[in-house]
Amino acid sequence: MYALEINGLGKVYKNGNRALDDVSLTVPQGSFYALLGPNGAGKSTLINMIADIVRPTSGSVRMFGHDLFSERAWCKKRLGVVPQEIAFDPFFTPIEVLRFTSGLFGCKPDDSWIEELLTRLELFEHRGKGTRQLSGGMRRRLLVAQALVHRPELVILDEPTAGVDVELRRRLWGFMREQSSKGTTILLTTHYLDEAEELCDHVAIIDRGRVLTARPMRELLQDIAASDLWLNYGRAIVLTDADRIALAAFEPRESAEGVCLKLGRAAGGESTFHVAYQAAVARFGPPVDAGVKSEDLEDIFLRLTTKDREIQS
Amino acid sequence: MRPINPRGTWTLFLREIRRFLKVKMQTIVTPALTAMLYLVIFRYAMGDRDVPGMEIDYFTFLVPGLAIMAMMQNAFANTSSSMIMGKVMGMQIYLLMAPLSAIEVVTAFLAAAVVRAMIVATVFxxxxxPFVDISLQHLGLILLYGVAASLIMGGLGLISGMWAENFDNVAMVTNFVIMPLTFLSGVFYSVKQLPxxxxQINAFNPFFYLTDGFRYGFLGIGDTDPFASVTIVLGSVAVTFVLCWYLWHIGWRMKD
Structure with missing residues (x-):
């Protein structure tokens, strides 16, 4: 079962800007899913379409098997969204905001759950203050509480930790992990890629309204991530034509301290580390030091988006 | 989206009431006081004169007119201010994301507008x-015209709030449309005094029928037959409600 099945979703704004172009994604139920992309990639447009703030130009979305556009009420009850922009009614206090939100979603306000949310998000002491009196970080946490107050099965977090300090961010993620372990599906957009890598089990990278890749995080880091073998000879090595031909499979590069070879996967799926190492030793002798540096999510993100922009331009 | 969320509708209704009660000096006391100031000024300006063509003094004539004018203006202000604040401050999205149908949203907004209008009129x-000898000749007509006026004006406020992009836009509608139409609806004079x-022009002002029917409910006299005007008034309520429903349903000027 998928929490979201997005098929061929497109959006062209009135000014002609194509924000989404034939986007198809599946978000497995119970997953912690990262939706990544540079600014203007189309992430917020996609989220706003799911939240019924932006109308799609084409395509379809199913939420837990139900058509989002024809069964809006059913789907909305199961959806909680933390929007990117912080906005609260200045007339109300956090506890009123949560009670009203709960009611708007058709739920009888659950005071014990509201208290737990306020406590876990460190807002309990501030529950009676006007929302204008809260700091930026507090308001953002209140947005999270507001999105969770009706116990949605799918939570969309649109950059929820922007402006939140490291300590609180860590605690917020701890809380979201708990929600995830209880079966809540979480779709997260963030510019903190290390957080996405640590938290999420699935990832999609989009740019210019198109999906560049969408797969389980482990698969992305294992299959798509490139690795480099760094061989330190304590001196610069100038590659000759013969060296380049002999090591062509590893795309050799000179470095200040030696040489760098690109690793890949052999036909059987195993790393080419041994073959590359032995080939280097055969050409230059044993190095004084060596190491493997694999691409992390940020490297992959930059590589994919940069490559896509080069192709587009 | 079918209407399936009565708790959500009730919550939105309560939220709207709570919103204006949080600033009751501005939303209840001030409008009632303004209406009283009008009354005092006209009382001293007109003295004990009777309204031409009616066997009633000007002071008594003014009271129901000022009451319904305050109701209309406050019903309009309640929905329009809520909508434009939501839009300008970015809170509108929470309402769009909630599982509420257009009928539910419009019902909650208009019901809250009626409550505010009723409170303002009651306070006034x-x-x-204690100072004016005024009776309730036809309570049913008073309620009918009072509620109808609040619904129509609440609906127009909702539409204005949806249309507006800033507070200035709402002020423009208030000052150039709502104020003239309410001032020229026979609040301060009997239309029989007009050329x-x-x-004839006044006959096309729907607010005239609201004011006249409401006044008839109190005084038992008016410029038109309020029982005959019921159709026009109920028709106006229906048109306003359907228009509000349709515009919210399509997300007019709210959804890209």
Whole structure:
């Protein structure tokens, strides 16, 4: 079962800007899913379409098997969204905001759950203050509480930790992990890629309204991530034509301290580390030091988006 | 989206009431006081004169008119201010994301507008009761016209709030449309005092029927037959409600 099945979703704004172009994604139920992309990639447009703030130009979305556009009420009850922009009614206090939100979603306000949310998000002491009196970080946490107050099965977090300090961010993620372990599906957009890598089990990278890749995080880091073998000879090595031909499979590069070879996967799926190492030793002798540096999510993100922009331009 | 969320509708209704009660000086006391100031000014300006063509003094004539004018203006202000604040401050998205149908949203907004209008009128009339000899000739008509006026104006406020992009836009509608139409609806004069041409023009002002019918409910006299005007008034309520429903349903000027 998928929490979201997005098929061929497109959006062209009135000014002609194509924000989404034939986007198809599946978000497995119970997953912690990262939706990544540079600014203007189309992430917020996609989220706003799911939240019924932006109308799609084409395509379809199913939420837990139900058509989002024809069964809006059913789907909305199961959806909680933390929007990117912080906005609260200045007339109300956090506890009123949560009670009203709960009611708007058709739920009888659950005071014990509201208290737990306020406590876990460190807002309990501030529950009676006007929302204008809260700091930026507090308001953002209140947005999270507001999105969770009706116990949605799918939570969309649109950059929820922007402006939140490291300590609180860590605690917020701890809380979201708990929600995830209880079966809540979480779709997260963030510019903190290390957080996405640590938290999420699935990832999609989009740019210019198109999906560049969408797969389980482990698969992305294992299959798509490139690795480099760094061989330190304590001196610069100038590659000759013969060296380049002999090591062509590893795309050799000179470095200040030696040489760098690109690793890949052999036909059987195993790393080419041994073959590359032995080939280097055969050409230059044993190095004084060596190491493997694999691409992390940020490297992959930059590589994919940069490559896509080069192709587009 | 079918109407399936009565708790959500009730919550939105309560939220709207709570919103204006949080600033009751501005939303209840000030409008009632403004209406009283009008009354005092006209009382001293007109003295004990009777309204031409009616066997009633000007002071008594003014009271129901000012009451319904305050109701209309406050019903409009309640929905329009809520909508434009939501839009300008970015809170509108929470309403769009909630599982509420257009009928539910419109019902909640209009019901809250009626409540505010009723409270303002009640405060105004309660303060005046010891000073003016005014009776309730037809309570049913008073309620019918009072609620209808609040619904129509609440609906127009909702539409204005949806249309507006800033507070200035709402102020423009208030000052150039709502104020003239309410001031020219026979609050301060009987239309029989007007030249023939203006009487005919006035017949196209729906607010005139609201004011006249409401006044008839109190005084038992008016410029038109309030029982005959019921159709026009209920028709206006229906048109306003359907228009509000449709515009919210399509997300007019709210969804890209």
């Amino acid at each position: 009339l309660a303060v005046l009761m 023939e041409l203006w009487q």
